[in-house]
Amino acid sequence: MSDVFRSFRDFLWMLAGWLVLVYSSNLMTLIRFNEKTLRLVHINSVALGFLNFLLFYGCYRRIARPVLEKRRSPWLAGLLLIVLPAFTLLKYSFIQLFFAKDILSRGHQIINHQKVEVYTTLAEYFINGLWNNIVIVVAAFSFCLFRVWLQEEKKRALLQQQQMQAESGFLKMQLNSHFLINSLNSIYSLALMGSPEVVKANKTLTHLLGYMVDQPSDIAYRAPIRDEISYLQDFVTLQRLRTGFHEGIIFHIPDLLPEKNIAPLLLVPFVENAFKHGVSNRPGKPVTITLSCNEQRLLFSVHNYVSGQQRDKTGGIGLDNVRKRLQLLYPDRHQLDIRDTGAEYFSNLVINW
Template sequence: MKKSVIILSHIGFWLMIWFLIFTITNLIPMLLPSKDFNPLTNWEAYTSAALTVGILSVPFYIFFFYTKLIIKNVKFLIYPLLLIAPFFIGHVIWGENNSYKYMDALMTLVVILLFGFLGGLFQFFTDWFKKNRLKTELERKNFESNFALLRSQINPHFLFNTLHNIDTLIYDNQDKASKSLVKLSDIMRYMLKDAKSDFVELQKELNHLENYLALEQLRLKTEKFLNYRINVNADGLKIAPMMLIPFVENAFKHSVDSGTENGIMIDISLENKTLIFVCENRFDHSDTDKDKVHGIGLETVKKRLDLIYKTKHQLTINTDNSVFKVKLEIELNEN
């Protein structure tokens, strides 16, 4: 909680108490006969309410500043009690009417303890808001650093393999090698430039994904290993960048040998403004621990989905019969 908000909340609280006391002071003459009570002038009512607020603020701020110590160890409760004791003792000694002074002193003590409790409550909630805000800030910074790493990172194995494949193509198929270099350039440009925005055009995200798939296909032993379908009219829609690619990277990273058929299947469609992304890959159970660090990317994506799309997305991940399946539905925004 900001310091200005804390100060304003204190000022508002005491203004409310002053107004309440002032109102009660003006109502008393209407409720009691004049012989039992001498009405106060407006000025006397103002000053009387202000004086009462000043007296009540003493136990309030004593407990306000001692609450942290009391929470740590209840023995520190003795300090605020000792500081407010003179109010109680003074009321007993100097009470005007002996027959009622003990009752008046008890009522005074109750009011003092009440405002002391309110002071402690103010401090407790102030600390709670501060700690909660600090926790949220730390989580946000941690998330931002993870995402910055995720979107700026180019998998070195992917880059090495792609360059090696392009080098081979230069001798066998120069036209295909040239097109592959353009796709690699587009991937790097997207990751280093477009992905820095909070939202990008859906078509750019899909183009990035298709470029990635095209380069991955260069190293496949059979073209039938990868099957994908993108049936989307992305006009006017936007999506948070790098939202789909981690699932695809994960599929290639943990899939079976690329010489098999239907090792990876990807289907992307659009229903109204809801993007439906399905990615399946067959995997070998004995090889699932080969890269535990790779899961950090998926965890970051999950956090991003919860932060950006909240109730506007649904993510389900299932593992059944050596098939890892991801289904993601996102309600997209328009331009």
């Protein structure tokens, strides 16, 4: 029943659009407005317009769609060799029966000294009517081809979105696993030193993991900026517990934040990279994190001094994945500038809401 209802609804919408188009085009071609010309517009637009629509809709549903959408044998198009002449004869009979004087009348001639009204013959009408019906059939195929193209575009857009969704989820999974390994290493270091901060670090990590797990995989999802900053603060707390040197990390956050949302877990790799390869236990060389945002954009920068020790080989995927995620999530709406002088490392990110 739902398929029948959809087909009937589609029929009514197309009929309404057809009549509006025919009516408006016939009115625009009128040079003189009088009772006779308006009656002719009504006949061509409503009575004959409805007949022409039946040809259009029948060709669209029974011939064009099976040929173009379902890739059925083109022999169906051969039916037009029968349908077009038959429909032309049907339309001529309809006009002759109801509207002969309006459509077929060619005026009067004097025959045997008598005034006789002359009408268009079937042979004369057939050629013009056949060409008119061919135009309607071409319109039906064109309309069907347009709808097929729209459906294919919708499918391609859906597949592209699914591909981006899968790629974004994969990149986020890599970042999460990368973060988890580094966090566990930090807690392991505290445990080896017998630090009493292990319990607090474990609790903080639990909060971090809970936030990570709660984020949906939908590529269109955006988390409140306040939640993302709270996540960064927990991450910084974990690093301070690991180093035991709070002055080695400077975190600037504005007191007032706009009600904006951001793709989750997008900022933490920059901070993680600074702790991974920088110096955070010297008062003269702190890791500096600065975040500011307004109604137009977000500015996020991380600066650290580069450690002289050999870098951990497990840290290579973080920023590369962030670049890829930014291209997926904020195409043409972000700027990322990363500079490595050898002694210092700068990461500057701008996201336009």
